[in-house]
Amino acid sequence: MLEITLIVVASLMLAWPLGIYMAGIFSAQPHASDRIFLPIEKTLYRLLGINAARGMTWKTYGSAFLLSNFLLFIAAFLLFLFQHRLPLNPDGIGPLSWDLALHTAVSFITNTNQQHYSGQAQLSYFSQSVAIVTLQFVTPSMGLAICLAVLRGLLGGNNKDTAAEGEERDLGNYYVDVTRAVVRVLIPAAAILALLLTWQGVPSSYEGTATIRTIEYSIEQTIPRGPVAAMVAIKQLGTNGGGWYGPNSTNPLENPTPLSNALETMAIVLIPMAVVFMAGYLLRSRRFTLMSLAAMGMLSIACISAGVYSERQPNAAFSELSAIDVNMEGKEVRFGADASALWATLTTQTSNGSVNAMHDSLNPIAGLVTRAGMLINAIWGGIGCGFVNFMVYIWIAVFLAGLMIGRTPEIFGRKLETPEIRLLGVLIVLPSLCILGLTAITLAIPSITGTSNPGFHGISQVIYEYVSAFANNGSGFEGLGDNTPWWNLSTSLCLALGRYLPLFIPLMIAGYLARKRVAPESSASLNIGSTTFCLTLVTVILLLNFLSFLPSMVLGPIGEALQLAQH
Numbered sequence: 001m002l003e004i005t006l007i008v009v010a011s012l013m014l015a016w017p018l019g020i021y022m023a024g025i026f027s028a029q030p031h032a033s034d035r036i037f038l039p040i041e042k043t044l045y046r047l048l049g050i051n052a053a054r055g056m057t058w059k060t061y062g063s064a065f066l067l068s069n070f071l072l073f074i075a076a077f078l079l080f081l082f083q084h085r086l087p088l089n090p091d092g093i094g095p096l097s098w099d100l101a102l103h104t105a106v107s108f109i110t111n112t113n114q115q116h117y118s119g120q121a122q123l124s125y126f127s128q129s130v131a132i133v134t135l136q137f138v139t140p141s142m143g144l145a146i147c148l149a150v151l152r153g154l155l156g157g158n159n160k161d162t163a164a165e166g167e168e169r170d171l172g173n174y175y176v177d178v179t180r181a182v183v184r185v186l187i188p189a190a191a192i193l194a195l196l197l198t199w200q201g202v203p204s205s206y207e208g209t210a211t212i213r214t215i216e217y218s219i220e221q222t223i224p225r226g227p228v229a230a231m232v233a234i235k236q237l238g239t240n241g242g243g244w245y246g247p248n249s250t251n252p253l254e255n256p257t258p259l260s261n262a263l264e265t266m267a268i269v270l271i272p273m274a275v276v277f278m279a280g281y282l283l284r285s286r287r288f289t290l291m292s293l294a295a296m297g298m299l300s301i302a303c304i305s306a307g308v309y310s311e312r313q314p315n316a317a318f319s320e321l322s323a324i325d326v327n328m329e330g331k332e333v334r335f336g337a338d339a340s341a342l343w344a345t346l347t348t349q350t351s352n353g354s355v356n357a358m359h360d361s362l363n364p365i366a367g368l369v370t371r372a373g374m375l376i377n378a379i380w381g382g383i384g385c386g387f388v389n390f391m392v393y394i395w396i397a398v399f400l401a402g403l404m405i406g407r408t409p410e411i412f413g414r415k416l417e418t419p420e421i422r423l424l425g426v427l428i429v430l431p432s433l434c435i436l437g438l439t440a441i442t443l444a445i446p447s448i449t450g451t452s453n454p455g456f457h458g459i460s461q462v463i464y465e466y467v468s469a470f471a472n473n474g475s476g477f478e479g480l481g482d483n484t485p486w487w488n489l490s491t492s493l494c495l496a497l498g499r500y501l502p503l504f505i506p507l508m509i510a511g512y513l514a515r516k517r518v519a520p521e522s523s524a525s526l527n528i529g530s531t532t533f534c535l536t537l538v539t540v541i542l543l544l545n546f547l548s549f550l551p552s553m554v555l556g557p558i559g560e561a562l563q564l565a566q567h
Helices: 002-026 034-048 058-081 098-109 125-154 174-199 228-237 258-282 286-311 336-349 364-376 385-405 418-444 455-470 485-514 531-565
Strands: 210-213 220-223
Touching (some): 002 174, 002 258, 002 336, 058 098, 058 174, 125 174, 125 385, 258 336, 286 364, 286 531, 385 485, 455 485
């Protein structure tokens, strides 16, 4: 437990100054980093034809977001189809099939990195470096940009002092926000982590595969390599999760030592935690930061505790043997059960999805915990998009609290009224409709299901894949035969619905709230920084998710746990 405590505490301590730094660079005020980065950004603005001084309403901001995503998707899709004709392909890897190329492009443009391919065997160095790594920098920055626009909307926009009531508000410039996120946050952080991982032995080369002869038995072995350290750094920091190798960070070339494992684990939550601090500073509310940290922290600690406890229990397959110990199935001996359980819970509390152990081999309760983290999708969450999801829960909790005390719900002085509540209703229903609907179709047609296990665990494999896609997480219960046209197309639909509606609708709500009249705060106003509201918020989060998905949990991990308990 000491290792777990040190990793979590160190992540928080690093996230605090990083959050302050991020609040500074995304505010309208000059920042000390301008001397280094502003010339670079101005050059990029000129090359891309961006007017950095132009403010955007929620409509133009959202349109820019969707357009940029569409153009990058087309470029990535074509690259995967024609990678065999492009440079940096020393191993002569062929093209992806059209459905796999579609799924891979959708997966990475949505910051999910759900992989139905094995990276070292099916993607060229050009595809990995130009398409995959580029999207791993850009797509989390897009999520952060939407988060910044939502936060500005809560305070009335950049032009709140001059705009009239009901007038559309300036929520910032989408292209400037994305550029700053990439240039000032992700590139410097990834460069530092990549150097540390290279020091620990992660490959960083453009040479082709290495052929060696083993010491024992003198057998030739082919070892894929490449610029792995750079990709691993951004896959972790950008809550991306897509690894260079198929086994992800269970592979010793991606994650060779206990120190590299600790660094990669901290990187999963570093920027999502920093966004919480950033939000508090931008909203100028220390109590809001403390409330957010408390709510997320309670849920995070509960999930970590349950996951670690579960994996300290023996595997049911060893029940009749004398050597019963912690569950080490699907885990690396160099990490052990505790570090593997910590990674599994943190990677699903965020939208990271990388793994250092096989989630399909987790005990049922740990499998339930990982799925719950993705369903909530706001315990730290992804970069920006996680905090946007958290704001959705806050709006719902504010609405319910207002009903309980008989007052019109309001947040930061702006009322939540019928249009906003209708939009929130769509976000409440959407996960169940998408995840459970696709799961029902898949399980009803055995020829397309592709599970490797019968009964409860097979159902868990299917539900987990769709939950992972909708939550833009990307992890999976491996053993599922997911590289088929049905799985590639159905999860692509789930990926798109889980990314764009949960980001675009909150942006719309923020735009509506921004143009409303501000009511002065009084003793009758709801205090969203209080302990009472924090507990109300946690209760709302749990009720919304577990009531919606409890039957599917009984058919999956809960049913499996009860079944194993009988033996």
